[in-house]
Amino acid sequence: MIRILPTSQSNVSQVDFDNIPFGKIFSDHFFSCDFENGAWTNLEIKKLEPIPIHPGNLAWHYGQAIFEGMKAFKNKDGQAVLFRPELHSERLNASARRLCMPELPKEIFLEAIHTLVNLESAWIPPQKGAALYLRPLMIAMDEALGVRPSEKYRFMVMALPVGPYYPKPxxxxxxxxxxxxxxxxxxxxxxxxxxxxxxxxxxxxxxxxxxxxxxxxxxxxxxxxxxxxxxxxxxxxxxxxxxxxxxxxxxxxxxxxxxxxxxxxxxxxxxxxxxxxxxxxxxxxxxxxxxxxxxxxxxxxxxxxxxxxxxxxxxxxxxxxxxxxxxxxxxxxxxxxxxxxxxxxxxxxxxxxx
Ligand SMILES: Cc1ncc(COP(=O)(O)O)c(C=O)c1O
Missing domain, CATH: 3.20.10.10 (D-amino Acid Aminotransferase, subunit A, domain 2)
Structure with missing residues (x-):
């Protein structure tokens, strides 16, 4: 069950959707959950803001950090759609296994993506080719030094509007x-x-x-x-x-x-x-x-x-x-x-x- 803590004010009206720099503009909310005592807990969508991290965080020292990159789009009827999200869940878990991190159940991954995109649908740019870029991220959260797998982890999903991408050769x-x-x-x-x-x-x-x-x-x-x-x-x-x-x-x-x-x-x-x-x-x-x-x-x-x-x-x-x-x-x-x-x-x- 995801607890939603909506912000009182959205920043979406400040965004110039015709001119979006890649990776710099974040939507109002993000999804966050914790892996503690062998289970995923604290499923929340809340205001995106800096999170406190201990300087001894294991991810920073020994690199247990994995991520995904995917997109939500608006189709021609204005409906929000996703492209093969279950494959991103599977790849995240394959990365997790290799880095000795816990797998995240597919249901939590998909529920997090659907709920966040639904809440942030005003952030999906309407133009063809533009999208709401989604960045799932999992990091170790133990506060200790020593090369070993962390016991605690955090999984987060951020959302960033991105303009149509016309890559030059x-x-x-x-x-x-x-x-x-x-x-x-x-x-x-x-x-x-x-x-x-x-x-x-x-x-x-x-x-x-x-x-x-x-x-x-x-x-x-x-x-x-x-x-x-x-x-x-x-x-x-x-x-x-x-x-x-x-x-x-x-x-x-x-x-x-x-x-x-x-x-x-x-x-x-x-x-x-x-x-x-x-x-x-x-x-x-x-x-x-x-x-x-x-x-x-x-x-x-x-x-x-x-x-x-x-x-x-x-x-x-x-x-x-x-x-x-x-x-x-x-x-x-x-x-x-x-x-x-x-x-x-x-x-x-x-x-x-x-
Ligand atoms: C190293 C690398 N190779 C390939 C890809 C393309 O993968 P995908 O088509 O899943 O975005 C990416 C992007 O995620 C990447 O970072």
Whole structure:
């Protein structure tokens, strides 16, 4: 049962919905619950404000912190909808298992999302492509030092309006010194530390004029993994290929949806190991014609350049037919213009157990 403590005054009227910077504007309320004595308790939605954290908090010292990123949309009838929320719950729990944190029952996750979005529906920007970004987060809460799993945890969900995302084509460089994830590591988990580790190599790439890194495997620096906060796809000889998930790649929900969507549309798709040298050869032969990233933020994002070992694979001449199709179909499904064959779009429940 979620206890709702509404604020007396909303800040929604102060938001310029035509001009929303990503990640900076939070809605009025957030969801919070605690894991104590082996059970989830204190389920509440209340005013979003700073929370007191002890300096000895285990998450800060040893990194037990995992999160999710998902979106609520308004369809063309003004109804609030979610995209495959149960998959975010499953991925959160997969991350929790890897980081030795407690799983959160799917019912609590979904009830928290539905209740918060329902309460904050005025915060969902109405334009097509705009959304209310939802950030579920779980952190350790024990106040003690020593490397061990925490006994107490907190799970929270914040909501942030975000504008329509028109990603500009991105320029990538393969990373041949640093790694994002190794076999047996935590690359498949959405763990906060994975992002911290990527910041320095990403900064070096930016200094060289690239937008993001294309990560390669940790052993041979040969097999493509993913990009920044996106999974990656290549169009080779009309076939759509993406690296298979072997434990080092985040299992993107947009990736999974894109694979099925393209199959439905008659494309041949393949999940397999992709050798960077194969990409170079296929590019030289004129068969590698398009590259794009997928993720909750951008849906699908054009890749205009991949630099590897002194060689540029440029796609500036491409008109990105597959990238655009994926974006049009997924945005269209959320807006209600494109048929949702697989039941990926869920209306936000109006009646929630309070
Ligand atoms: C490292 C990484 N890879 C891929 C993705 C794309 O995943 P999704 O499609 O579930 O947003 C994300 C974003 O969550 C990410 O952070």
């Amino acid at each position: 991105v320029k990538l460089i393969t990373e041949q010194t640093y790694i994002r994830a190794a076999d047996g590591g935590v690359g498949e988990a959405k763990a906060a530390g994975n992002y911290a580790g990527s910041l320095y190599p990403a900064k070096l790439a930016k200094e060289k004029g690239y937008d993001q890194l294309m990560w390669l495997d940790a052993k041979e620096f040969k097999y493509v993994q993913e990009v920044g906060t996106m999974n990656i796809f290549f169009v080779i000889d009309g076939k759509v290929v993406t690296p298979k998930t072997t434990g080092t790649i985040l299992k993107g929900i947009t990736r999974r949806s894109t694979l099925l969507l393209l199959q439905d549309l008659g494309y041949e798709v393949e999940e397999r190991l992709i050798d960077i040298n194969e990409l170079v050869e296929e590019y030289k032969a004129g068969r590698f014609t398009e590259a794009f990233g997928t993720g909750t933020a951008a849906v699908s994002s054009k890749i205009s350049l991949i630099h590897h070992d002194g060689f540029d694979m440029s796609f500036e001449q491409s008109d990105y037919p597959v990238t655009s199709l994926v974006k049009e179909q997924l945005d269209g499904m959320r807006f209600g213009d494109v048929e949702d064959k697989h039941g990926w779009i869920l209306p936000v429940k109006q009646e929630v157990a309070i």
